[in-house]
Amino acid sequence: MLRDEVSKAFEVLKEGGLILYPTDTIWGIGCDATNAEAVDKVFKLKGRSGEKSLIILLDSHSKLQSYIKEVPEIAYDLIEFAENPLTIIYTGAKNLASNAISGDGTIGVRIVKHEFCTQLLQRFRKPLISTSANISGESSPASFFDISPLIKDGVDYIVNWDQHVVTGAKPSTIIKLESGGKFSFIRK
Structure with a gap:
């Protein structure tokens, strides 16, 4: 049941743990984006350099101002x-x-x-780290079944939701906002 999975993931996040979870794109490794120790665990699990940036998830654009000093108007459009x-x-x-x-x-x-992410974010009330569920340098998993056992064994909780869904999901489009409302595509 969705509510049970949200509760289990919530408890792990509260304790600074890592979750493996479905998102609106591909399966992700997640943690509390405000907890430096948890974020460090993500970098270690992925074997990823700390210089590489991460993505955070929010459930509403109204929360952007809590985490960004100045949100350009074009962002909302x-x-x-x-x-x-x-x-x-x-x-x-x-x-x-x-x-x-x-x-x-x-x-x-x-x-x-x-559905899962939105409910979890609403309950957790903090942003989540979302990074692809793969070892750094390997290809992103298209489905739950493509995720490496190293990743599955390295998280504190695997969300039991949408594991059977095979959609050929792909990572999100990435846009970088620049001064004056200009933007450029990083990944289409």
Whole structure:
């Protein structure tokens, strides 16, 4: 049952643990984006350099101002009109674990439209780290069954929701916002 899975994941996140969970794109490794120790566990599990940036998930654009110093107006239009999952890179990240923020002060944020993620984010009331469920340098898993046993064994909880769904999911589109309302595509 969805509510039970949200509760189990919530308890793990509260304790600084890692979850393996379905998102609106591909399966992700997640943790509390405000907990530096948890974020460090994600980097270690993936074998990923701390210089590489991470993405956070929020359930509503109204929460952007809690984590971004100044949200450009165009961001709201981009979010509203995006047909596919969209990650926007913002400057001026705040109120997040320092190791979740890129060295240049930016953070990628996706407003998620996924039943499990939305309910978990509403209950947790903090942003979640979302990074692909793979070892750094390997290809992103297209389904739960493609996830490496190393990743599955390295998390504290595997969400038992949508594991059977095989959609050929792909990562989100990534846009970087620049000054003056300009933006550029990082990944289409």
